Amino acid sequence: WVDAAEAWPDEIPDLDDPAALSTAAFRYRGLAAMQKPRGTTPAADYFNPACDGMKQQATAVLHACQALADPDRGAALAFARDFILAAREKRAASGILQFQDVAAMAREALLRDGSLRTWYKARFDAVMVDEFQDDNELQKDILYLLAEKRSRIPAGDGSVPGPEDLESGVLFFVGDEKQSIYLFRNADVKVFRGLADELSAATAGPTGTDKPACLNLSTNWRSEPDLIEFFNQTFSRIMPAPDDQGARDYEARFAGLLAGPATPGVQACVTWMEAPGVQEESGTGDEASLGALEAQAWRVAELIRELVDGKVPVTAKGASGKEARSCRFEDIAILFRASAAQNTYERYLRIFGIPYTATATAGLYVESILGDLYAILRLAAFPDDRLALASVLRGPFARLSDDACFVILERSRDQGCSLEAPGLLAGLQEADTTRATMLLKTWAWLRHMADRLSLAELVTTLWYECGLRWNVLRNPDNTAYLEHFDFVWSLAADADARGLRLCDFIATLEPLMGEVKKVEDVSVVRESARGVSIMTVHASKGLEFPVVILPGAENAGRGDRQEAIAMNERLGPSIRLMDEQGQNVDPVYQMEKTMDAMERTVGDTVMDEDLAETARLFYVACTRTVSRLYLCAKAPYYEDKKGKSFRGLFLRAWPEVEAAVAATSSAGPGAGPGAEPGAGPGDRLPDWLSIEPVPGRTVADYARLIGSGSIKPDGAVAAASFLSKAAAPALPTRRARWAVTAAAEALLDAMAETGPILNPGSMEPAIDHRDAAMDQASDEGFGEDSFGTLCHEITERLLLYPGLDPEPSSGSMRKLSRLSAGTRAAILAEALSLARAFTCSPRGLAAAAARDALTAGQADAVFKMEYGFTWQGQSSGRPVFLSGSMDLVYGDVHAVCVVDFKTDRVIRPERHAFQLGVYRESAQSIFGVPVKAILYYLRSGEEREINLVPDASALDTKRLHPDAPGFFSAELVSYV
Structure with a gap:
């Protein structure tokens, strides 16, 4: 740290100098990666307290240097802006609109058309909006425009009325900021939080006494009093208080709830159920562990059976209000934060004979x-x-x-x-x-x-x-x-x-198919719910259940869901682009996130909008329950200090539970459901909060479950053991689908042992084109195949985009970057020279003419690059399929030409004859006109026309027959 401080430059880098910015970025990256100084030296005492802040600042400046050094970001954002505007106009013209488009157009119409706004203001006497915490600024603007004072003449200047311009008693909002859980749909809790302040500050009458009222509904009539106590103790430790001046505007505030009367005969409870951290895959065969997910799903299904078969009293709605009755399957809901594991839980419910209804299925594609x-x-x-x-x-x-x-x-x-x-x-x-x-x-x-x-x-x-x-x-x-x-x-x-x-x-x-993926955007109409309800937490909003089970509480969500284009609060829009390593990065977005982390931390926990939303999601999940709440989790691989998971939030509120879980787990495998933890941290928990270890399960346990309590000699495990030892018959495999290039090579290699493919007298003398630059590139690891790919790419770009400078693909650039500067420049110049030579050749000019005709709208013109196809041949009476793509196809309704580019040093057209024959036959079948197949050698500019009728009869045998008829003929090559 002392050395870095002494060597640190006094001046910041020139913001217009990419090289200086790159050098500075390297320096800041090194500073951000330095370890915290330890020891008792004066230097350690000096740097240690400020180390964390300095590393955060260095990270932020690193991202700033990276963004400023990238010359493409401004142009990319400008392109994205133009594209978005053009797409919006196209959607509007076609009548295909998104929900955001409809709202934006409605706002624009009300802003610009005063007579339209005046008509709508008179149309509604009052407007009530429920669940307003899930709205955003755009929707609030529309409401303000509709609730503007009727006596106020719209200015038409594009401004939205302020709260002081609203008609008294028109707007009525209902919502709960703690239940704003649709950030991914652009819901903005900040709008709801600011709304009460705006309306309370606005005075409708001259005396200042007629203010919009804000009524807080603080009594929860749904849940039992013990559960209300759990909510109060838990979320007062997770969410900031209403008077917390340090809380961010996107954080929901929590004020204590009041409870209604308890239901006689019902014992409310909260149970924390935890499986061992990593269900070790110990043992082999029948004693192998099933894993933590299977253990949790097993215990949840078992629990549901215990609640229903044991007729456990729960709160239900009766004729005179809430009353106790025995638990039914319909009283229970399993709420998932993410549905990836839903299929496993459904399987165990079926095994235990538990009826259920899922709002969305996650197992459709695997069942x-x-x-x-x-x-x-x-x-x-x-x-x-x-x-x-x-x-x-x-x-x-x-x-x-x-x-x-x-x-x-x-x-x-x-x-x-x-x-x-x-x-x-x-x-x-x-x-x-x-x-x-x-x-x-x-x-x-x-x-x-x-x-x-x-x-x-x-x-x-x-x-x-x-x-x-x-x-x-x-x-x-x-x-x-x-x-x-x-x-x-x-x-x-x-x-x-x-x-x-x-x-x-x-x-x-x-x-x-075969993917455990939730079926989305499909609705299924049901006559009535059957059995246990399975849904996501988001789908459960607004519902209530006597019993709620939250499995997979360790799930930390999908992490940072950065989009291709981000709208940053401080730094404006930014875009993800490829860096020099080929990674998609957005340093502006990363800088914004780092500045968020610098602005506010709670202990060791950094707060951001996603973490705040997780806390609100946990609140919604817990408050769906009326009588009994079960949280099921496993200890994750890494400790969740930030509170990304329900487990992390719960243990932040109840640290004594973690100690009690550890004490309970140490009791060993015998401590099953309902086991008493004994004296320890668990004794300090409230009576309504209990801890239950989830026992591990083995393959043998699962077999006993399926076999109704015993492993029979002919049961599942015995059958699997027998089948694993049985000799499997060796069935012959036949490959039916090949790449056409691979098939051609396979045929050539197999027939090479039989001597020349063509009669020596009919073969063309080999011509060898040497290339000094290519020899040097090969020595540096850039081989003939890589050079061929580069030439193909540049030729394709010259033909497709004649007005632009051709650029290699990112893959080719990565390979080129490994060459010395001189060799790289020579290779690029050589590839560009060869490509331009083709475009200026008669063949290239004919292709360009076809391209221009197609661009001009000529319906019969044909111009395609990298045109894919599949060709079917026969081998030993069975079909053989060859797939590939033609480099260039051009022509019209009278004839088509297929061109295959080669960068071979040695001109040996017979090596590519089968490949070009397949191209020609495929193109004839597709376009229905005569086709010429041309080999074009980029190094020499020479052409060869291939007239072969391909025959794959020898392809699907282990050893190709040396006399395969019709495969090559002496007359296959005619010179152009």
Whole structure:
């Protein structure tokens, strides 16, 4: 620290000098990374107290230097601004608006059109807004414009009326700042907090006595008195008090609540349930641990059974008010902060036979109902999809035996993946034949009706008439899955509304299948709630339940949700851009966050808007309960000092609980649910607050649970053990999809042993183009493949954007950055020279003409770069698919030319003949016109036309046949 202080420059860097700013950023980064000085020396005593503040300041200035040194940020923000304005105008012109657009346009209309505002002011005698804590400044402006004094003539200058300009008694707001939990939807609690101050300061009458009233509703009539005491003690330690002058304007203030009368016969309680920190994966086989998540879900399901089967009294609504009655499943809610683990909890509820209703499902894409529907829909659209066929054969639409599945898979493969091949079902068992026949009828009907019925009608028929619903209902434990079809139907109906066809619907579902992902933007209409309610905390707002369970209290949320463009309170808008290391960074946003941290800390805890919202979310979650609250968590990997999780907030309010949990855990595995902690920190807790350890569970425990209490010799564990030791038959694998370049190389390599591919007399003499700059680059790690990619990129950019200087991709730039400056400049100059030579060649000028014709709107023009395709060939009677992309395709309705760029030093066109033959045949199939396939050698400017008819018959064998007919012919190359 002393050395750094002595070497520190007296002057700040020149703000217009990027090099000086970069040097300063390096210096500040080093200062921010320095460790806190220790010891008793005078220097340590001097620097230690100020160390933390200095490191924060250095971090802020580091980000400032990074932002100022980046010359692209101003231009990027200007581009983003222009893009946003253009997008807004486009949406307005098309009539497709976002909610924010509607509100912004309404505000603008009221501001600019005085007669319109006057009409609306007279239209409403009073306006009441409920849940105003979830609104923002834009919405408040609209309300002020509507509530302006009727006698006041709108100025038309674009200004919003102030609180003193409002008509008395028109506006009535209802809300609770502690329940503002929609920051991610632009809700701004600061607006609500400032509203009361504004209206209270405004005087409607000349005497100053007629002020808008603010009525605080301080009595909670919902929850039992013991729970109110828990709320008061907990949140007075988490949230600032109303008179806290140091609190930020985005923090909700907490004032103590008053309680209504207790319900006779009901014992309210709060229970903290904690699993061991990391459920060690100890043991092997049956004794392996299931993990903390499984242990928590098990205990929650067990708890629900205890509450209902034990007829535990809870508070319910009766004819004369609140009264006690036995707990029912409908009285219980499981509230998740995030739904990633919801699927696990649903599984345990089904195992314990507990009915439930979920407002949104998180297991749709991993469970069987959508999986089975997706498989048969995919098979209808893509009959050659082997995985979909295997899934359907073993699934509920066929339920075939393993032997029958293998027979059909093999026979359909031998018949070109056709399910209509003759003799496909010959020799099957009678039951398999009957089922397979029904499946083929279903498949044929689906293919015939795919473009005639809506997607919703297709899935409805498959569900009700083709056996899928029966398959679910035949096992009563699967009743909870019935709701999955409602979500599937809603997805299909939504796809119909958007005009999607079957292939589009499959493409939409494909990346989601197998993902534990919440289904969003889909509503399911229910006749009534059934059983335990499962929902997110956000969805529970405004509801109440006698029993609330909060699992996963250690969940710290998604962290910093920085968007591509940030609106910073102090520093204005900023944007994320790539830095020199290829990382997306926004130093302006990071500087704003650092300044927030510097401005206010509470002990060791930095406060920001996300942390304040977490505290409000925890408040909403806890206050949904009427009688009993259960918080379930595991000790996280890292201590949550900031209060990002419900667990961190709870333990901040109740530090003695953490000590009691440690004491309870030390009692060992025998301390199960309901165990007494004994003398220790837990004895200092209120009577209504208890601690319960969540016991760990093993694979053997799970098998006993599934097997109703005992592991039978033929049970799940025994079967799994037997199958793990059984010898698996080695089935031959056949690769059916290749990259066309890889396929060409594989064929060449396999045939190289048989001698020359062409007759020596018909082969073109090899021409070797040496390049000194490339030799040097290769020595420095920039090989021929990298140079070829660079030339492709620059050529593509010259053709696509003729008025701009071509720039390599970030990947190429990273490789180039490793070269010496001289070699890098030579390589870039060489690549640019080769690319420009092509654009000036007759071939390049013809391509540019096609580009210009397409740009001018000529409908028959063709111009495409990196044009993707899939080509189907045959190998041993089976289909082989080759995928790739053509470098350049141009032409018109009469003819098309496909160009493949090569930077090969040695001109050997026969090495690329199969690849270009596939290109030519694919383009002919796509465009329906004659096609020329051209090899263009960028180094020499020479061309070769390829006339090959490709044959992949030898591709799918272990060793390619040396006499594969038609693969190459002596006349494949004609010179241009």
